[in-house]
Amino acid sequence: MFLTPAQSQIAKATNRFRVVCCGRRFGKTTLAVEEIKGKAVSKPNRIAYIAPTYRQARDIAWEMLRRELQPIILDTNESRLEIKVRTLRGGESLIVLRGWESIETLRGQAFDFIIIDEVAMMRDFQLQWQEVIRPTLTDTKGEVMFISTPRGFNHFYDLFNQESKDEDFKSFHFTSYDNPHLPKDELQKAKQELTEDRFAQEYLADFRKTEGLVFKEFNREKHIYIEKIFDIYERLGGVDFGYTNPAAVMEIIKDSRNNYWINEEWYQNRKTDAEVADYTASKEFHRVYPDPENAGAIEELKRRKVNIREVKKGKNSVQAGIQVIRELFKANRLKIHSSCINLIQELETYSYPDKKDMHNEEELPIKENDHAIDAIRYALYMDSFGSGQSFNIRKPDWIAYGRRR
16 A cells, blocks of 8 residues: 555554554555554564454454454454464564453553554543553563544643654654545535534644534633642542542542642552552542442442432432532632643543434533543532532532531
């Protein structure tokens, strides 16, 4: 296959970590397959291609790889999506295709080269990158190509800007127009049919706020802080339990003027209820607001003498909690520490489902990118409304700044 000038520019770069931000139909799969071919035939390598799901890995790259590598294939395992090929000097390379939903299966393995496709769609990316993927590159000093179209200002945005902090990273930005094989009239038609933000994101690979974003009021420049908090009136804890999905324990500082400062996050997967309880107890919070649906986990907290406060769930409780957070952002009374990278990522991606007609903001958001958000929602909603008996959405009375518990 012949690469376009834009694809060739990426392929020639020698940086260990290449981040490719590109528009739809730019030619991501072609680039990925060519990169894999080059690594596979040059010398014995272990290579992984990771798509958002197993099915996408099979549908996007499997057949193309088998076709391009056919003359040198030694063995294939279609059920596992694995190909073994012969190198130029007679050695063997192994290529495995995986879905992000089963990323844990890569834990403990070693790879020389990894391609992660549609990075912006990966849930809990920072956590899985740090705990699962990055360690697979340590022994081999392996390389990674991150490829994606943007999806709001999420972890892919941070990854794209990593080149300013780490010389191992190199970022590339190309639009759909950089693929000379795409008919320009189709691009123009898409421009006319889509909203300005959606077209800019999908075809111009521009970072824009996610459409249908729940917390539109959140602004990094306005709501993120880095300084130490000295005015500590109370130290609250919000807890969202999890094991396969991350558990989140959020430290929330309440100052003497009833402002809230999300000061620290503990965001971990594969942690038992007992381990979550141990960490929560070690923080010595004044009050803790845990997810009420996990009775066993709450019992673990009680055994450790954690001062638990009841979190009520009921009709409209999620919407009411969201409204509290939004109002706090509007009033500039809620700040997030810069170290809370998972919460920041969730705030910038937590969204309502797409609708064909006018968007209804009272519906429930998509149940993803919400572990840290749920943890702070439990604490902020219940603390703001005292006993939390009423779950009807209403605008809080933010005038009572001097109220004390």
